[in-house]
Amino acid sequence: MNGQRLSWLAIPVLNTLFQIFIKLAADGASGHxxxxxxxxxxxxxxxxxxxxxxxxxxxxxxxxxxxxxxxxFPLSALSYVLVLLSSWVYFREQITALQLIGSALIIGGVWLxxxxxxxxxxxxxxxxxxxxxxxxxxxxx
Numbered sequence: 001m002n003g004q005r006l007s008w009l010a011i012p013v014l015n016t017l018f019q020i021f022i023k024l025a026a027d028g029a030s031g032h033x034x035x036x037x038x039x040x041x042x043x044x045x046x047x048x049x050x051x052x053x054x055x056x057x058x059x060x061x062x063x064x065x066x067x068x069x070x071x072x073f074p075l076s077a078l079s080y081v082l083v084l085l086s087s088w089v090y091f092r093e094q095i096t097a098l099q100l101i102g103s104a105l106i107i108g109g110v111w112l113x114x115x116x117x118x119x120x121x122x123x124x125x126x127x128x129x130x131x132x133x134x135x136x137x138x139x140x141x
Contacts, residue, residue: 010056015082071113075110078106080106081103084099
Protein backbone atom coordinates (compact mmCIF):
# COMPACT_ATOMS: atom_id res chain seq x y z
CA MET A 1 0.00 0.00 0.00
CA ASN A 2 1.52 3.33 -1.04
CA GLY A 3 1.93 6.39 1.17
CA GLN A 4 -0.86 8.28 -0.57
CA ARG A 5 -3.44 5.63 0.36
CA LEU A 6 -2.18 5.57 3.93
CA SER A 7 -2.73 9.33 4.04
CA TRP A 8 -6.26 8.86 2.75
CA LEU A 9 -7.01 6.27 5.41
CA ALA A 10 -5.50 8.40 8.15
CA ILE A 11 -8.19 11.06 7.71
CA PRO A 12 -11.25 9.02 8.77
CA VAL A 13 -9.22 7.25 11.48
CA LEU A 14 -7.99 10.53 12.95
CA ASN A 15 -11.48 12.06 12.68
CA THR A 16 -12.82 9.07 14.62
CA LEU A 17 -10.13 9.36 17.28
CA PHE A 18 -10.98 13.05 17.64
CA GLN A 19 -14.63 12.21 18.30
CA ILE A 20 -13.73 9.49 20.83
CA PHE A 21 -11.34 11.79 22.69
CA ILE A 22 -13.88 14.64 22.77
CA LYS A 23 -16.52 12.24 24.10
CA LEU A 24 -14.14 11.06 26.83
CA ALA A 25 -13.35 14.67 27.73
CA ALA A 26 -17.04 15.62 27.75
CA ASP A 27 -17.85 12.74 30.10
CA GLY A 28 -15.93 14.70 32.77
CA ALA A 29 -18.25 17.70 32.46
CA SER A 30 -20.32 18.72 35.45
CA GLY A 31 -22.04 21.84 36.71
CA HIS A 32 -24.17 24.40 34.94
CA UNK A 33 -23.56 27.43 32.76
CA UNK A 34 -19.97 27.92 31.68
CA UNK A 35 -18.55 26.08 34.71
CA UNK A 36 -19.28 22.70 33.09
CA UNK A 37 -16.60 23.44 30.51
CA UNK A 38 -13.71 23.59 33.00
CA UNK A 39 -13.67 19.81 33.46
CA UNK A 40 -13.39 18.87 29.79
CA UNK A 41 -10.86 21.63 29.03
CA UNK A 42 -8.56 20.33 31.77
CA UNK A 43 -8.90 16.73 30.64
CA UNK A 44 -5.95 14.98 29.00
CA UNK A 45 -8.51 13.65 26.49
CA UNK A 46 -9.17 17.20 25.35
CA UNK A 47 -5.46 17.74 24.67
CA UNK A 48 -5.29 14.41 22.86
CA UNK A 49 -8.23 15.54 20.70
CA UNK A 50 -6.48 18.81 19.83
CA UNK A 51 -3.26 16.96 18.94
CA UNK A 52 -5.15 14.51 16.72
CA UNK A 53 -7.01 17.36 15.01
CA UNK A 54 -3.75 19.18 14.26
CA UNK A 55 -2.25 15.98 12.81
CA UNK A 56 -5.41 15.42 10.76
CA UNK A 57 -5.22 18.96 9.40
CA UNK A 58 -1.62 18.53 8.30
CA UNK A 59 -2.32 15.20 6.61
CA UNK A 60 -5.46 16.63 5.00
CA UNK A 61 -3.41 19.46 3.48
CA UNK A 62 -1.03 16.86 2.01
CA UNK A 63 -3.92 14.80 0.62
CA UNK A 64 -5.51 17.87 -0.97
CA UNK A 65 -2.21 18.80 -2.61
CA UNK A 66 -2.23 15.42 -4.37
CA UNK A 67 -5.92 14.81 -5.12
CA UNK A 68 -8.95 16.59 -6.47
CA UNK A 69 -11.23 17.78 -3.68
CA UNK A 70 -14.15 15.93 -5.28
CA UNK A 71 -12.26 12.64 -4.84
CA UNK A 72 -10.63 13.33 -1.47
CA PHE A 73 -13.54 14.74 0.52
CA PRO A 74 -15.96 11.79 0.25
CA LEU A 75 -13.38 9.66 2.06
CA SER A 76 -14.06 11.71 5.18
CA ALA A 77 -17.60 10.28 5.18
CA LEU A 78 -16.12 6.98 6.34
CA SER A 79 -15.70 8.73 9.69
CA TYR A 80 -19.45 8.36 10.24
CA VAL A 81 -19.17 4.61 9.95
CA LEU A 82 -16.03 4.42 12.12
CA VAL A 83 -17.58 6.61 14.81
CA LEU A 84 -20.67 4.39 14.86
CA LEU A 85 -18.56 1.25 15.24
CA SER A 86 -16.31 2.87 17.85
CA SER A 87 -19.34 4.01 19.84
CA TRP A 88 -20.55 0.44 19.90
CA VAL A 89 -17.15 -1.02 20.86
CA TYR A 90 -15.88 1.55 23.38
CA PHE A 91 -19.03 3.10 24.81
CA ARG A 92 -21.39 0.11 24.46
CA GLU A 93 -23.90 2.21 22.55
CA GLN A 94 -26.68 0.37 20.74
CA ILE A 95 -26.67 0.19 16.94
CA THR A 96 -29.91 -0.13 15.02
CA ALA A 97 -30.56 -1.87 11.73
CA LEU A 98 -31.15 1.50 10.06
CA GLN A 99 -27.73 2.71 11.23
CA LEU A 100 -26.12 -0.39 9.73
CA ILE A 101 -28.00 0.11 6.45
CA GLY A 102 -26.99 3.77 6.40
CA SER A 103 -23.37 2.79 7.05
CA ALA A 104 -23.46 0.34 4.16
CA LEU A 105 -24.86 3.07 1.90
CA ILE A 106 -22.08 5.45 2.98
CA ILE A 107 -19.42 2.84 2.26
CA GLY A 108 -21.02 2.10 -1.12
CA GLY A 109 -21.22 5.80 -1.98
CA VAL A 110 -17.59 6.40 -1.05
CA TRP A 111 -16.57 3.41 -3.16
CA LEU A 112 -18.60 4.64 -6.16
CA UNK A 113 -17.12 8.13 -5.95
CA UNK A 114 -13.62 6.81 -5.42
CA UNK A 115 -13.73 4.48 -8.40
CA UNK A 116 -15.55 6.88 -10.74
CA UNK A 117 -12.31 8.30 -12.09
CA UNK A 118 -11.22 5.01 -13.61
CA UNK A 119 -7.95 4.90 -11.63
CA UNK A 120 -6.48 1.43 -11.66
CA UNK A 121 -7.95 0.76 -15.07
CA UNK A 122 -6.35 1.40 -18.44
CA UNK A 123 -9.64 2.46 -19.99
CA UNK A 124 -11.81 5.49 -19.29
CA UNK A 125 -15.41 5.05 -18.22
CA UNK A 126 -17.83 5.54 -21.11
CA UNK A 127 -20.36 7.00 -18.65
CA UNK A 128 -18.09 9.81 -17.49
CA UNK A 129 -19.54 13.30 -17.88
CA UNK A 130 -17.00 16.09 -18.35
CA UNK A 131 -18.01 19.56 -17.22
CA UNK A 132 -16.09 22.62 -18.40
CA UNK A 133 -14.03 24.44 -15.77
CA UNK A 134 -15.91 27.14 -13.85
CA UNK A 135 -13.71 29.85 -15.40
CA UNK A 136 -14.93 28.81 -18.85
CA UNK A 137 -18.55 29.02 -17.69
CA UNK A 138 -18.03 32.51 -16.24
CA UNK A 139 -16.39 33.70 -19.47
CA UNK A 140 -19.47 32.68 -21.49
CA UNK A 141 -21.82 34.89 -19.45
